[in-house]
Amino acid sequence: MTKSATPKLTFVLLLVVLTTSAGRAFASGSSPTSTPPSTTTSSPSTPNGVTGTDPEPIEPDIVGLILTILQLG
Amino acid sequence: MIDRADIFIGAVAIFVGSLIAIAVYYYRRARNSTQNDWDSLLSRLMRVDRSSIAEVALDVIDESGQQRNDQGCAILEPPEIWKLLGGMEGVEALESNSRVLIDLAFYLQQRYPEALVVAEQLRLSAREIEWQVGRLRGAAETGKLAGAFPMYGQRAAAAYYLMTQRLLDLYEQGDPPRLAALQKAL
């Protein structure tokens, strides 16, 4: 592992840990501590006040986002 | 056991039900207004004692609408004004008639876009009368009429008198056969 990759990975792991723990803090009291993987075959929708009929995404996929940003960087 | 989620759903149901009820009520009212014609609107005007209204109005303004500053102005006392206006019934008639005047303005604005400026002015004037009469009615209901009347009562009467005077003039010039009917109504 290169010297520049180690801090990046540490940063990624820290963000993932912070985000998921913050999610538990903000979410309602009855949210489970362990969550099953999302294996939906249809696209369940997160509701929004938006118009239009575009498919509504449900999973933020934070890890994927961070990796995308790092790749772009 | 009722939890917060159930309270939320109940609150949303009340919220949506209220919105629909308000929308339906005002939508029906709007439909009734659009179906009126000029004659049916005038027929809704309640009779008020025009000479009494004139006496109240002319205590503070002259025939041309100018504010009176002579020594004989503003001599009517609130109880006299109240009696001349016809008490609460008279006030309610004024309020009802100002609503009809708003509908008249609505009618004009809807059917004759060219009359927009005039209709809007008529509407604003009628709304002002409605507001003043509303304050008067509120003061009567809370027992504070003596304090409120000098401020609202005569002004409402004066504004109503002037507006109806102009409407009568309008009819006198444009539609003499209907003038008598309008005079009776106002």
Place this chain on the structure above:
Amino acid sequence: MHLTGLDLLFWAAGLGAHLVLLCVLLIRRRFRVFPIFTTFILANVVRTLALYLVEVYGNKASYFYTYWSLAILDTVLQLSVVYEMYSLTFRPLGIWARDLRGSFVWLVAGSIVVAIGLTWLATPHARLWMQVVVIKGSFFSSACMSELFVGMIALSVKAGLPWKTHVARISQGLGVYSIIDVLIEAGHSYFGVNRNTQMYTTLSHFRMTAYLCCVAFWIVMLSKDAKGTRKLPESLRGQLILLQGNVDLQLERVRARRQS
């Protein structure tokens, strides 16, 4: 992101409906009267195309964040459409009707307070705070939108200001859609994102169906001409101008008496 046939059908139907509506707005020249509403429809078309490209060439994360960024723009445009409808109804002479200015402040403040109260009551079950924010934010904006449209009906009737035909149709469409959306958002909040995903999907499809009906309504209504207006008889015109001038003058004097 895996999409079913129904998802794709809704997606394509939405794009088709927006394109037809855009054509109606351009061909019938409604864009001159409703520039903001036309922009709103155009933005929907552009958004669909952008999301399609992201779906095909991007990944799940990029689709998610692109979708929600554009959703913020959509909400801003909806509010702008509300403003446009208010402007066309309550500014008959080019300035805001002075008897209603206080009412507007109360209406907006009251709408926000009620929407905040209802949103505070919502407790959506979700794994991530981001999902809670999204669910609650969506509910809040739907509640506000529906209050503003119903408020518009009430104020215009009370004040005696008629609606122009096409203003009424656009407002009715968005108003009904907002009220339906409040119920759907409430359902999403109640059922959450952890369990019962089939309910989610069904509710979302209901929302899309309601929206497609709304767009179809706009297509039909905006392609028709507004009711014909009548020419003011000459005798009435002169007299009404005289009436307006006199009443205005007299009221100023009556008001001056109050201040003296």
